[in-house]
Amino acid sequence: MAKKLKEVDVVIVGLGWTGGILSKELTDAGLKVVALERGGNRTTQDDYALPGVRDELRYVVRHDLMQNTARDTLTVRNNISQEALPMRRLGSFLPGEVVGGSGVHWSGHTWRWTDMELKVRSMYEERYGKKYIPADMTIQDWGVSYAELEPYYEKFERAAAVSGKAGNLRGQIQEGGNPFEAPRQNEYALPPLTKIHASEMFNAAAKNLGYHPFPRPSANASRPYTNQYGAQFGACEYCGYCQRFGCEANAKGSPHVAIIPAVMKSANFELRAHSWVTRVIKDKSGKRVTGVLYINVLTGEEFEQPANMVILTAFALNNVHIMLTSGIGQPYDPKTGKGVIGKNYCYQTGTSATLFFEGKHFNPFMNAGGSNDTIDDFNTNWDFDRSKFGYIGGANISGGFNTNLPIGYRPVPRGTPQWGREWKAATAKWYQAAMKIDASGAVMANRYNYLDLDPTYRNAFGQPLMRMTFDYKENEHKMGQHAAQVINDIAKSMNPTHFTPAVARTDPWTVVPYQSTHNTGGTIMGVNPKSSAVNRYLQSWDCHNLFVVGANVFAHNSSYNPTGPVGALAYWTADAIRNQYLKNPGQLVHA
Amino acid sequence: MKISRIFSMTLLAGFAACGPAQAADAAHGQKIFAECAACHSAAKAPSGVGPSLYGVFGRKAGTLDDFRFSPAMKRANIVWSRETLESYIADPQKAIPANRMPFGGIPDAQNRADLLDYMEQTFK
Ligand SMILES: Cc1cc2nc3c(=O)[nH]c(=O)nc-3n(C[C@H](O)[C@H](O)[C@H](O)COP(=O)(O)OP(=O)(O)OC[C@H]3O[C@@H](n4cnc5c(N)ncnc54)[C@H](O)[C@@H]3O)c2cc1C
Numbered sequence: 104m105a106k107k108l109k110e111v112d113v114v115i116v117g118l119g120w121t122g123g124i125l126s127k128e129l130t131d132a133g134l135k136v137v138a139l140e141r142g143g144n145r146t147t148q149d150d151y152a153l154p155g156v157r158d159e160l161r162y163v164v165r166h167d168l169m170q171n172t173a174r175d176t177l178t179v180r181n182n183i184s185q186e187a188l189p190m191r192r193l194g195s196f197l198p199g200e201v202v203g204g205s206g207v208h209w210s211g212h213t214w215r216w217t218d219m220e221l222k223v224r225s226m227y228e229e230r231y232g233k234k235y236i237p238a239d240m241t242i243q244d245w246g247v248s249y250a251e252l253e254p255y256y257e258k259f260e261r262a263a264a265v266s267g268k269a270g271n272l273r274g275q276i277q278e279g280g281n282p283f284e285a286p287r288q289n290e291y292a293l294p295p296l297t298k299i300h301a302s303e304m305f306n307a308a309a310k311n312l313g314y315h316p317f318p319r320p321s322a323n324a325s326r327p328y329t330n331q332y333g334a335q336f337g338a339c340e341y342c343g344y345c346q347r348f349g350c351e352a353n354a355k356g357s358p359h360v361a362i363i364p365a366v367m368k369s370a371n372f373e374l375r376a377h378s379w380v381t382r383v384i385k386d387k388s389g390k391r392v393t394g395v396l397y398i399n400v401l402t403g404e405e406f407e408q409p410a411n412m413v414i415l416t417a418f419a420l421n422n423v424h425i426m427l428t429s430g431i432g433q434p435y436d437p438k439t440g441k442g443v444i445g446k447n448y449c450y451q452t453g454t455s456a457t458l459f460f461e462g463k464h465f466n467p468f469m470n471a472g473g474s475n476d477t478i479d480d481f482n483t484n485w486d487f488d489r490s491k492f493g494y495i496g497g498a499n500i501s502g503g504f505n506t507n508l509p510i511g512y513r514p515v516p517r518g519t520p521q522w523g524r525e526w527k528a529a530t531a532k533w534y535q536a537a538m539k540i541d542a543s544g545a546v547m548a549n550r551y552n553y554l555d556l557d558p559t560y561r562n563a564f565g566q567p568l569m570r571m572t573f574d575y576k577e578n579e580h581k582m583g584q585h586a587a588q589v590i591n592d593i594a595k596s597m598n599p600t601h602f603t604p605a606v607a608r609t610d611p612w613t614v615v616p617y618q619s620t621h622n623t624g625g626t627i628m629g630v631n632p633k634s635s636a637v638n639r640y641l642q643s644w645d646c647h648n649l650f651v652v653g654a655n656v657f658a659h660n661s662s663y664n665p666t667g668p669v670g671a672l673a674y675w676t677a678d679a680i681r682n683q684y685l686k687n688p689g690q691l692v693h694a
Numbered sequence: 695m696k697i698s699r700i701f702s703m704t705l706l707a708g709f710a711a712c713g714p715a716q717a718a719d720a721a722h723g724q725k726i727f728a729e730c731a732a733c734h735s736a737a738k739a740p741s742g743v744g745p746s747l748y749g750v751f752g753r754k755a756g757t758l759d760d761f762r763f764s765p766a767m768k769r770a771n772i773v774w775s776r777e778t779l780e781s782y783i784a785d786p787q788k789a790i791p792a793n794r795m796p797f798g799g800i801p802d803a804q805n806r807a808d809l810l811d812y813m814e815q816t817f818k
Contacts, residue, residue: 148743153764153794327728337732340796352796353732353743 105396105405111135114395114410116380116425117417119204120666121652121673123358123366124262125414127332128677130371132685137408139378139397142201147360151207151349159510162347168208170198174379174400175562177420181574181611182551183437189560189568195613196620197347198418202376203359205418205620206666210346210472210505211322211355213265214663215256215671217285219485221245223659226485227495236495239550240578241440241447242659246630246639249285252671255678259670260292260320263356264328264336266473267291267320281317283483296325296339298503301465301538302476305502308597314478319501321473322356332365345472346506355472377401381564383413383429385646392431392649398564412648412680416673419654419665420554423448423625424569427556432626432636432645437551437572443636443644445555447548447624448571449660452579453498454587454607455541458599459516463536467507475503481589482545482662494578496545498586499662502593504539516601540594542586542605543619548659549576554625574612583607621665623657631694638692640679641672647690652676723812726805729797736816744795748817750774755790766792776810783809 112134115122122138130136145151161167170176170193178187199205219226223242227235236242259265269290270280295318298306302318309316323345324336339354353360366372380397384407394409415422426432426444435446481487482497489495514537515529557570575583587605594602629635632644641656643649652673654665683691727736733744740746745761753774756767770790772778782789783806785799800806 148741152743152762153796327732329728335728335732337797338729340798342796351743 105407107407110409111137113412120206122416123362124673126366130369132681137373141379144202144376170200178557178570187570194615195618206358208347212664214667216668218249220661241548255671255674263322264324266293266325268295283479293325296471296474302503306476314480316476319473319477323471324354339471343468392646415651422655445553448554449546449623452544454605456594456605457603459601461600477501492585494581498542498544500542502540540590545662546660623654623660625655627658628656641676719808720811723808726809764794
């Protein structure tokens with residue numbers, strides 16, 4: 104029997120980026136907030152200090168900051184004719200399990216997604232005609248615009264210490280920034296990071312071919328910085344250990360540095376670590392939630408935490424899982440296309456080339472999470488005519504590298520044996536002399552890519568695992584071919600000694616190599632309860648006192664990393680709760 | 695022995711780069727301290743990511759009770775003074791190899807002088 108605790112105003116499920124933002128905003132509004140986080144509470148001084156944080160075995164191989172698959176994982180398959188099997192070891196994506204969430208071990212690339220994404224269906228239909236969008240591509244508009252999100256993007260960029268160069272300030276194109284970005288009111292919080300040599304070379308080559316390279320905006324502080332919550336950031340030391348590690352210099356925009364310490368000071372706030380939420384409880388009417396059930400993973404005790412409002416901020420995949428196990432909203436069925444929970448799960452695609460320059464010293468051990476240059480000529484550039492290539496979306500292409508770890512990073516030219524004396528010689532010769540050009544490609548929603556509960560496998564708490572059915576479709580294949588061609592043309596123009604060309608991926612998606620933790624969709628936002636799970640304020644269409652915050656609300660995935668809009672939407676939701684919902688609790692949108 | 699030799703070398707190099715002594719500027723030093731402030735407190739406060747710098751002048755390196763110092767720092771066997779701090783922040787890894795401070799150093803001698811002025815004024 105679960106022990107019933109005293110009711111609070113708000114329960115926050117998961118304390119990463121979105122949980123941190125909502126906790127801060129709602130305690131500031133005077134509400135009593137309890138955050139339940141399945142992971143432990145770690146700090147820079149005790150846990151991410153030198154030299155322990157340099158442990159590649161612990162953090163990269165053994166996934167010390169990430170979800171423990173012995174407790175909970177997913178089953179995966181490529182299509183509905185297959186039987187899904189449990190992912191017993193993390194691979195393709197690495198969700199965090201610690202106070203700060205994946206925000207502790209992310210790289211920090213922070214983008215503003217534009218109307219080209221937020222109004223994807225209407226803009227493509229208008230420009231290319233209704234028939235251009237394939238029948239099984241279930242893309243839809245998100246119900247929010249860039250102009251509405253602009254101030255919230257800025258708020259997040261300031262909280263997370265994002266370094267970058269504006270390319271469009273209030274409509275004026277800025278030299279050195281991304282000319283294709285949507286207009287910004289203000290510059291970035293900090294100037295761009297120092298370029299690494301490989302990025303300088305990429306920048307020159309891209310310019311030479313008529314493209315528009317710019318420094319990647321990233322939550323790695325290029326200077327010492329104090330954010331709006333008084334959090335002090337050190338300057339990035341370009342240590343080369345960014346993704347998968349906590350930052351020892353407090354230079355990375357991470358929730359446990361940027362925002363959680365400020366929340367912890369509030370008497371309205373309580374953090375309960377090691378608390379795994381299994382389910383949201385509905386009342387009899389089914390129109391309200393009354394709290395959550397959770398398990399203390401250290402003692403095994405079960406608790407019911409009653410609350411006036413529940414906010415799911417447990418990362419995209421976990422949010423969808425909790426919605427499914429709680430039975431809130433109709434599960435999506437790919438055969439009929441009906442239902443909303445699990446719908447429009449998306450991921451990302453990509454391809455890359457490795458360039459070898461005999462005699463170069465790139466110092467691959469020295470870089471920031473985002474110290475490379477990139478081009479958006481085939482991404483946010485709406486003038487780029489996709490009809491020649493027949494796809495929707497785009498690919499952001501970047502040159503350089505980040506987090507090349509001393510043990511794991513071993514670039515060698517094609518044809519080198521994979522072990523033995525020759526491999527050793529090649530690794531010594533090329534370690535210093537290699538760089539990459541990468542494409543990160545969008546994935547459009549497809550009718551047959553979705554999430555639901557697995558019929559067979561269960562987690563440590565006896566709940567069904569979530570089942571992921573996902574594969575790349577023709578749109579991604581076409582985009583990959585085009586991106587590979589662009590990459591290879593840039594690479595050739597740089598005259599490398601050797602070069603392993605980019606190849607478009609056409610093989611099925613697999614869970615084994617790491618790709619990105621940019622999982623999106625599953626409880627998408629929209630304008631209609633028949634086709635979306637939450638409204639434009641991320642409020643559940645079914646239960647008005649439940650908000651579901653994270654990339655799970657993205658109606659499709661773009662080429663960009665997700666956390667810019669994840670953070671912006673968290674602030675946008677907080678604003679809607681503070682200024683609308685608290686005054687008049689109920690559905691904020693009537694559809 | 696080795697450490698003190700490095701110290702004197704760095705010191706000489708520092709003076710040479712400095713040229714005719716310029717008036718140090720503690721207000722500017724306070725701005726430079728922003729580079730340290732994410733880890734080190736200047737006020738009387740417990741240690742954080744780095745050891746508290748309150749009362750650092752005259753303290754033996756690696757001896758604060760509430761901070762876990764690296765073996766390198768404990769072995770350094772130096773007492774913090776304007777001179778030892780100056781050489782340390784010029785190039786921390788050169789001054790005390792294998793210490794754990796994740797900071798590349800302040801190469802500019804004038805900036806170091808200003809910073810130390812600020813530090814002396816604030817927490818001597
Ligand atoms: C290696 C890596 C690199 C990345 N790089 C980038 C990048 O460069 N740019 C970018 O935009 N994004 C990047 N990301 C993704 C980014 O980290 C996430 O988008 C972001 O952290 C999402 O914020 P969130 O609040 O939704 O989830 P998180 O920050 O992950 O927080 C969710 C929290 O909920 C907790 N939780 C989950 N389930 C439960 C439960 N049942 N009960 C209680 N607590 C629960 C988790 O333990 C976690 O602490 C990267 C991710 C990884 C893993």
